[in-house]
Every structure is written in structure tokens, then in C-alpha cells.
Amino acid sequence: MNMPPIGLGTWPLREGEAERVVAEALALGYRHIDTAQMYGNEGDVGAGIAAANLPREDLYVVTKVHQDRFxxxxxxxxxxxxxxxxxxxxxxLLLVHWPPKDVAVERVVEQLEAVREAGICRAIGVSNFTRPQLRAAASVARIETNQVEYHLLIDQAPLKAEADSLGISLTAYMPVARGKAFQPEAVYEVAVKLGATPPQVALAWIVAMGVIPIPMSTKPANLASNLAAMDLEIPPDDLVRLTALTAGHQRFCRHATWEPDWDA
Ligand SMILES: NC(=O)c1ccc[n+]([C@@H]2O[C@H](COP(=O)([O-])OP(=O)(O)OC[C@H]3O[C@@H](n4cnc5c(N)ncnc54)[C@H](OP(=O)(O)O)[C@@H]3O)[C@@H](O)[C@H]2O)c1
Incomplete structure (x- = not known):
């Protein structure tokens, strides 16, 4: 199964809540669920998947290995x-959560490949990789995606161009920047013009850029509205106006010890 064009984020959902949200999202029509070992909720996510009672082959389940395991x-x-x-x-899909600092990218990919060859995952990918790291990863094996911070307030065009040239998709984490991406006036104005909501405009812009968003929401109404954003088409002139917002280049997901040199 190819990666569906929108997924459900599950961080920081905890005991009980992740099960409810995953089951609700699957009932609404989501088919792509993103979790990670580091989130401490894989058991709960699995319970939500089981509660939905859908054929396994209709689902796309993504998890991540903590970087210190490599x-x-x-x-x-x-x-x-x-x-x-x-x-x-x-x-x-199995991702390395952050690029390990003490292990070569090539070695990281070899270890993920061994897991794929053992049948534990169907595809492998990376997360929070820079352009040089992505090139090194792609030199070893087929990389399905690079999951990175991607929204209206950060310029990821150079990374997207690199990923395109390597045949790797980008998955957008924090796609609404936890609410900040739908605050600019331009987002509001485009939403009014199109009869949509600002969060829907923020998500539809990501889809128009050829990127796969994985928004998280605890609320059924927001889950439904985010899914409906997949049908929203933004006219070219509005896309240009929205893309101009990325010039601010705000990165909200910061990890002093884990993050690579983003400008590499
Ligand atoms: N690979 C990585 O290093 C990494 C890092 C960060 C995140 N992630 C993944 O990416 C997923 C998404 O990122 P995120 O959860 O950090 O940020 P996000 O999806 O940008 O924002 C989530 C927040 O936005 C609100 N929201 C969502 N849809 C909304 C809507 N339609 N209207 C109003 N508010 C809305 C939610 O509140 P309500 O609950 O009130 O709707 C929630 O507080 C995570 O859950 C995780 O799976 C991966």
C-alpha cells in the first residue's frame, strides 16, 4: 500500500486517549497512523487499531526507532x-526518529534494511535528516520518506527539492505548527475566500506542495475537518501568497542534543 496523503499524528497522546483518538480517526476514514517508540503510546495506538476492526492491509502504520538504539x-x-x-x-514504514550523532548514516540505513529484510516493516525511512544526510541514506537503500517539520512558517523548499531529486517523499510533522500556522492574516483571508477554515488552508497548502501532513487532534470535529482539507484546492495566486509566509523560517521543534546542523 502506498502512503496515504494524510496521516494521524499521535504525539503526545497517552494512555487511554491514544486508543480513543486512533479509533475515532479510523472510523472517520483515516488510514495512516503515525506513532513512535519514544511516544510511549504504541500499545494504546495498537488498541485503537484493533478497536477499529479494519483489514490490516487497508492500514498504513508508521513507527520510529529511537536513535540511541543504533x-x-x-x-x-x-x-x-x-x-x-x-x-x-x-x-x-519504520523510521529512525532522529539522525544518531555517533553512527554513520550508511550504517543506520543498513540496520533499518536488515529489519525490512526480516519482514518486520515493509519500507524504511528517516526523520529529521538534512540534505547531505538524505543523500547518504539514499546511496544505501530505498528511502520512502523523510519526516520533518513542515508548515506555512518554515522554508523547507530546498529540502523538498533534494528529496524530489532522490525520489523520496516528505512527511510533514507539526503541519499546523500546533496552531501557529493558521494564525497569519493571509491564511484567514484565503480561508474566508474558499469557504474553508484556516487549519484546512494550512493543511491543503502542504498537500499542494506535494507533502504528506500528519496532524494530531484530540477532537473529533478537528479530525474530521482536517481530513476534509484533502479536498480543498487552493488557487495558484493564493498558493503564491501563502508560500511567501515560509520566508519567516520559524522552527518550533527544537532538541539541543538531538538536532543536526539544519543548514548543512
Ligand atoms: N518525527 C518527529 O521528530 C516528530 C516531531 C513532532 C511531531 N511528530 C509527529 O507529527 C504529529 C503532528 O505534530 P504535532 O502534534 O506536534 O503538531 P500539529 O499537528 O501541528 O498540532 C497539533 C495541535 O493542533 C491542534 N489542531 C489540530 N487540528 C486542528 C484544527 N483543525 N483546529 C484547531 N486546532 C487543531 C490540536 O489541538 P486539538 O487536540 O484541540 O484539536 C493540537 O493541539 C505528532 O502528533 C507526531 O505524530 C513527529
Missing amino acids: GEDRVMASAEDSLRALDCDYVD
């Missing part, structure tokens, strides 16, 4: 733990 080759064991927690026979 130094001592604990990736296979870690992926097996994720499968057990999710109560799935396989995941569709």
Missing part, C-alpha cells in the same frame, strides 16, 4: 518490541 545494533530488538506493543504482524 550504536549497539539494538534496532532489530527495538522493532520487535514495537510490533509486540502495536500487536501487528508488520509495520508499513
